[in-house]
Amino acid sequence: MDFESSYDIERTAEFIQIGGFTRVALQFPDELLKDSVRIVSALRDKLRRERESDAERNGDVKDVSLFVMADTAYGSCCVDEVGGSHVGADCVVHYGHTCLSPTTKLPAFFVFGKAPVSVSDCVKNLRDHAASSSKPVLVLFGLEYAHAIQNIKDKVVEVCESSKLEIQFAELLCSTMNPLENQNNFNQGMVPPGVLSDDKSLVASNRYSIGGLVWKLHEVRKVEDYLLFWIGSDNSAFANVVLTFNGCEIVRYDATANCMVTDLSQQKRILKRRYYLVEKAKDANIVGILVGTLGVAGYLHMINQMKELISTAGKKAYTLVMGKPNPAKLANFPECDVFIYVSCAQAALLDSKEYLAPVITPFEAMLAFNRGSQWTGAYVMEFRDLINSSHMDSRSQSKEARFSFLQGGYVEDFDAQENSEEEMEGALALANATEKALQLRDNVNSLAKRTPKSGAEFLAARSYQGLDIHNENTLPEPYLIGRSGRAAGYKDENSE
Numbered sequence: 001m002d003f004e005s006s007y008d009i010e011r012t013a014e015f016i017q018i019g020g021f022t023r024v025a026l027q028f029p030d031e032l033l034k035d036s037v038r039i040v041s042a043l044r045d046k047l048r049r050e051r052e053s054d055a056e057r058n059g060d061v062k063d064v065s066l067f068v069m070a071d072t073a074y075g076s077c078c079v080d081e082v083g084g085s086h087v088g089a090d091c092v093v094h095y096g097h098t099c100l101s102p103t104t105k106l107p108a109f110f111v112f113g114k115a116p117v118s119v120s121d122c123v124k125n126l127r128d129h130a131a132s133s134s135k136p137v138l139v140l141f142g143l144e145y146a147h148a149i150q151n152i153k154d155k156v157v158e159v160c161e162s163s164k165l166e167i168q169f170a171e172l173l174c175s176t177m178n179p180l181e182n183q184n185n186f187n188q189g190m191v192p193p194g195v196l197s198d199d200k201s202l203v204a205s206n207r208y209s210i211g212g213l214v215w216k217l218h219e220v221r222k223v224e225d226y227l228l229f230w231i232g233s234d235n236s237a238f239a240n241v242v243l244t245f246n247g248c249e250i251v252r253y254d255a256t257a258n259c260m261v262t263d264l265s266q267q268k269r270i271l272k273r274r275y276y277l278v279e280k281a282k283d284a285n286i287v288g289i290l291v292g293t294l295g296v297a298g299y300l301h302m303i304n305q306m307k308e309l310i311s312t313a314g315k316k317a318y319t320l321v322m323g324k325p326n327p328a329k330l331a332n333f334p335e336c337d338v339f340i341y342v343s344c345a346q347a348a349l350l351d352s353k354e355y356l357a358p359v360i361t362p363f364e365a366m367l368a369f370n371r372g373s374q375w376t377g378a379y380v381m382e383f384r385d386l387i388n389s390s391h392m393d394s395r396s397q398s399k400e401a402r403f404s405f406l407q408g409g410y411v412e413d414f415d416a417q418e419n420s421e422e423e424m425e426g427a428l429a430l431a432n433a434t435e436k437a438l439q440l441r442d443n444v445n446s447l448a449k450r451t452p453k454s455g456a457e458f459l460a461a462r463s464y465q466g467l468d469i470h471n472e473n474t475l476p477e478p479y480l481i482g483r484s485g486r487a488a489g490y491k492d493e494n495s496e
Contacts, residue, residue, distance in 0.1 A: 005114070006113065007042075009043055013046040024064060025084040026066060026069065026095065027080050027084075040068060074292055078295055082294050091106055093110075098112065115142075119152055119155055123155045136226050137167045139229045140210075142231065142233060227249050236349075242270075243267075243271065244379055244380070244381055246379060275375065278375065286316045286317075287365075288336035289320065290322070302342050305387065306365060331356055334458075340362060343383075348361045363381070
């Protein structure tokens with residue numbers, strides 16, 4: 001496959017020309033940055049030829065400026081609208097792996113790439129698993145293999161024409177994205193039924209969508225009735241499928257090694273870890289909301305919804321914007337007992353074993369902070385699917401003490417009404433409430449009332465609070481002249 005075909009140079013130039021864009025940002029992940037110069041050169045030549053032909057027919061045509069973006073502030077799978085706005089871009093062309101999350105301001109064109117795949121070997125494995133299984137087969141795939149799906153479809157029809165195998169393929173959602181269309185289709189995502197046992201607004205649907213793939217099932221069937229056949233590598237997109245459809249039988253065809261992978265116990269073991277984090281989050285007093293995206297549509301709505309949820313649960317919330325999180329960054333906020341990571345579905349799962357505090361998703365936060373909610377086993381990765389889900393009203397939440405699995409006893413959560421009154425009185429009221437709070441007794445059956453804390457209260461309890469600032473003297477201190485020269489021998493040192 002030649003270079004221009006692999007990176008869709010012709011289709012990219014057509015998208016830029018039809019849209020009339022004059023400032024185009026080209027977003028590359030780290031692994032494709034080595035090809036960025038060749039891509040810009042090929043795209044510039046293609047646009048120049050198109051511009052010359054248009055100039056002969058239509059007269060004056062504006063030049064197109066291309067800007068290369070690398071090292072995105074957040075996940076490389078999302079469109080970096082912030083980086084594009086820095087150069088005043090009219091649109092963004094995204095290269096490589098993507099989550100196809102909707103944008104908020106800029107239109108985007110996606111170049112998935114064209115990874116090689118053996119069509120005959122893939123069809124053979126697909127036919128064998130469909131014949132050995134009593135379930136119909138639903139084929140899902142990584143977007144880098146979207147170019148070969150039509151050939152695989154035709155080959156499956158040819159090979160399985162005489163048999164009665166039922167094989168259904170998911171369709172690619174789109175390769176272009178317009179923010180105006182996203183606003184109209186904002187709440188058309190798929191929400192598995194019964195995700196939250198106390199939420200009656202989630203309705204089952206036969207239309208499913210995940211990671212840029214869409215499909216529609218028969219009315220009498222559920223997705224659990226299908227064998228999911230994944231074509232692609234073991235990446236974040238596949239992990240999204242495994243967790244979202246954890247009740248399904250799933251197999252994976254590794255197109256790189258041309259082999260089947262049927263043991264997914266390691267991926268499904270992640271659910272046990274996530275359930276532990278949910279139980280740990282229930283005992284949290286101070287919650288940090290990590291902003292993991294500034295471009296995915298609806299992220300502000302979800303942040304505000306998380307703030308309301310945390311406040312209703314009688315806990316303190318702080319919003320943190322720090323780009324890509326890592327253990328060193330989050331260690332600067334030791335007062336936070338748990339962090340909620342608001343990001344796209346494929347970047348939401350962080351392995352927080354190295355972190356001082358666990359990092360959970362918005363869905364897990366709704367399970368942890370909604371009293372009375374139970375995890376049915378369904379899992380939602382996309383936060384946009386939770387925006388319309390209503391959490392329990394604070395007045396309807398149970399006043400009874402709950403059992404903490406981590407503390408091994410009953411815990412009475414702080415009343416949200418008392419929390420709001422103390423917020424009005426200021427931070428000193430929280431410090432005074434600490435002294436009056438009941439402490440845990442030696443008896444494991446004793447009751448402990450949890451007292452909410454704030455960052456200011458946490459700082460006041462620390463032995464070291466930073467450098468002392470004396471405000472009595474407002475005059476500036478006299479400056480001192482420091483050493484000059486090199487470390488090998490400063491000018492004020494005696495040389496022997």
